[in-house]
Amino acid sequence: MADTERDINRATVVGAGTMGSGIAQVLATAGIEVDLVDVDTSQLLRAQAAIERSLDRLVQKGSLTARARDQSLALIRPKTKIDAAIGHELLIEAVTEDLTAKQAVFAQAAHVLPETALLASNTSSISITALASAVSGPERVLGMHFFNPVPVMKLVEVVRGQLTSEATTQAIVALAQRLGKTPVVVNDYPGFVSNRLLLPMLNEAFFTLMEGVAEKEAIDQVMKLGMNHPMGPLELADFIGLDVCLHILEVLHRDLGDDKYRPCPLLRRMVAAGRLGRKTGVGFYEYGGRRG
Numbered sequence: 001m002a003d004t005e006r007d008i009n010r011a012t013v014v015g016a017g018t019m020g021s022g023i024a025q026v027l028a029t030a031g032i033e034v035d036l037v038d039v040d041t042s043q044l045l046r047a048q049a050a051i052e053r054s055l056d057r058l059v060q061k062g063s064l065t066a067r068a069r070d071q072s073l074a075l076i077r078p079k080t081k082i083d084a085a086i087g088h089e090l091l092i093e094a095v096t097e098d099l100t101a102k103q104a105v106f107a108q109a110a111h112v113l114p115e116t117a118l119l120a121s122n123t124s125s126i127s128i129t130a131l132a133s134a135v136s137g138p139e140r141v142l143g144m145h146f147f148n149p150v151p152v153m154k155l156v157e158v159v160r161g162q163l164t165s166e167a168t169t170q171a172i173v174a175l176a177q178r179l180g181k182t183p184v185v186v187n188d189y190p191g192f193v194s195n196r197l198l199l200p201m202l203n204e205a206f207f208t209l210m211e212g213v214a215e216k217e218a219i220d221q222v223m224k225l226g227m228n229h230p231m232g233p234l235e236l237a238d239f240i241g242l243d244v245c246l247h248i249l250e251v252l253h254r255d256l257g258d259d260k261y262r263p264c265p266l267l268r269r270m271v272a273a274g275r276l277g278r279k280t281g282v283g284f285y286e287y288g289g290r291r292g
């Protein structure tokens, strides 16, 4: 069998946050057995509840049968460790945006999973080439960048590191298609394509607000009504997380060495104040008790 036709029937997803749980859900809906791994058991419980809510939504609008919902749920096993006994063909990591943490997951996976297992990262900004350097067989490492909310967003940005093989890229392209997504292949440069284009736009919205050009609602309305964006930039930044936005801008600024990526001081101040957006209940907007 050619590598591009490699069957992926069992996968491990590490990190049960919003992205990890969404990724586990779309894999399971495509009939793939998933170990969803997180050291924090309460996070695993929250992930399971979020997956159930999301699948229920899909059943309610008729795009999934109740039977397929139950089958998908049965395919997801919450775990606190990567299981050495299971010969999974793929691991996707969606842990915190920290090179050392991500490299540790890959090093552990390379130790316990088969040598042929593909190792994918859902990183939004960390170099795939640097991540691969922690692993024997860097040709099997690549970026599989999903977008929030994972069950809804069509794109998977497939990021080729310096040493990623063509067979690995094609296997992940085929997998993304099987998940009902549209894969777009890009090369490993800071921010890839998605965040290199998105974050400067969000950053400019932060400067626009800081300089008093307009109120936050007006800035969002201009982009929603004038450019047909589903969310305005400030609303979207709250949705992504202001800490995540700051981290990506810092990577762009440092690794591309250009001041046009300089993070807005207002963004830094909000992150320092712990106003991170929806996940803390307050960012540019207030969300009451809402954290989703």
Ligand code: 3HC
Pocket: 054, 055, 057, 058, 061, 123, 124, 146, 147, 148, 149, 150, 151, 152, 153, 195, 230, 231, 236, 240, 244
């Ligand atoms: N699971 C299943 N279905 C979901 C869902 C979920 N978690 N969230 C939303 N949906 C479905 C709804 O059921 C609804 O379906 P329908 O149109 O068939 O009835 C549809 O999605 C729209 O949802 P809502 O009606 O509740 O709300 P909106 O119309 O306001 O849409 C949104 C919500 C899809 C989030 C939309 O506002 C949007 O597309 N926003 C932009 C999101 C975006 O840009 N994401 C990318 C962020 S960047 C990123 O992730 C990369 C990182 O590296 C920074």
